[in-house]
Amino acid sequence: MKSPEYVKTLFDDLSKYYDFFNRVISLGMQTSVKKNCLKLLKIEDNYKILDLCTGTGDLAFYMNKINKRANITGVDFSEKMLKIANDKNKKKRINNIQFFIADCRELPFEDNTFDIVTIGFGLRNIENYERVADEIQRVLKPQGQFLNLDFSCDRGFGNSIFDLLTRLTTTLSGKKSSYEYLINSKQTFLNTTELISFFRQKGYIFLKRKYYSFKVVAAELFRNNKK
Ligand SMILES: C[S@@+](CC[C@H](N)C(=O)[O-])C[C@H]1O[C@@H](n2cnc3c(N)ncnc32)[C@H](O)[C@@H]1O
Numbered sequence: 001m002k003s004p005e006y007v008k009t010l011f012d013d014l015s016k017y018y019d020f021f022n023r024v025i026s027l028g029m030q031t032s033v034k035k036n037c038l039k040l041l042k043i044e045d046n047y048k049i050l051d052l053c054t055g056t057g058d059l060a061f062y063m064n065k066i067n068k069r070a071n072i073t074g075v076d077f078s079e080k081m082l083k084i085a086n087d088k089n090k091k092k093r094i095n096n097i098q099f100f101i102a103d104c105r106e107l108p109f110e111d112n113t114f115d116i117v118t119i120g121f122g123l124r125n126i127e128n129y130e131r132v133a134d135e136i137q138r139v140l141k142p143q144g145q146f147l148n149l150d151f152s153c154d155r156g157f158g159n160s161i162f163d164l165l166t167r168l169t170t171t172l173s174g175k176k177s178s179y180e181y182l183i184n185s186k187q188t189f190l191n192t193t194e195l196i197s198f199f200r201q202k203g204y205i206f207l208k209r210k211y212y213s214f215k216v217v218a219a220e221l222f223r224n225n226k227k
Contacts (some may be wrong), residue, residue: 015080037219045069047115053122057085075102124189140224152218
């Protein structure tokens with residue numbers, strides 16, 4: 001796994017192209033996948049929600065569409081990714097979404113603050129993801145919901161096509177090192193079954209797993225078992 005400094009610089013450099021790349025390499029499916037996985041959550045009025053590794057803010061904006069009365073905080077350590085999220089928010093003029101610079105391994109929030117924590121395509125990028133699992137548990141209220149969305153890291157037809165599209169897009173755009181990083185992070189991270197048992201060992205209750213886009217992407221829903 002790459003160092004946090006490497007990952008931060010990579011996303012700072014990629015920020016301008018990030019949304020476009022995502023649309024191309026997912027064949028336009030990323031929006032529907034992100035929206036669909038959020039249906040696994042129960043989002044009630046006045047819920048406090050934290051979106052980790054929020055990047056350009058997609059999950060935060062889609063959760064706001066599901067319940068406009070929820071209060072959503074998105075955090076990321078890439079200033080340039082967050083700037084794009086903030087620029088989008090200025091245009092949308094949504095008051096109850098805030099974006100902050102923060103490192104997921106050391107969250108600047110009190111214990112038991114959030115009803116829901118989400119993380120999209122993030123955990124795989126974090127060197128010390130065990131620490132992030134502890135931080136999520138700390139800031140989540142007892143019985144709070146945690147949703148992880150990411151590449152499934154399972155081998156198969158869908159993933160082969162995805163890898164090919166990623167290679168083409170990043171090579172044509174002169175961002176070949178991003179391709180190498182993405183493929184490597186997919187191949188070396190836990191697959192969904194390993195991820196579920198990791199979170200179970202950490203004391204989360206596993207509720208549901210759902211696959212999307214020919215099993216290229218998977219979402220796992222957990223409940224915080226903390227008393
Ligand atoms: C692949 S992007 C995902 C963005 C967004 N969640 C989405 O679904 O499109 C991963 C993001 O994680 C952020 N990130 C990686 N490690 C982080 C850390 N330790 N703390 C905060 N953000 C981190 C990167 O800056 C990047 O914006």
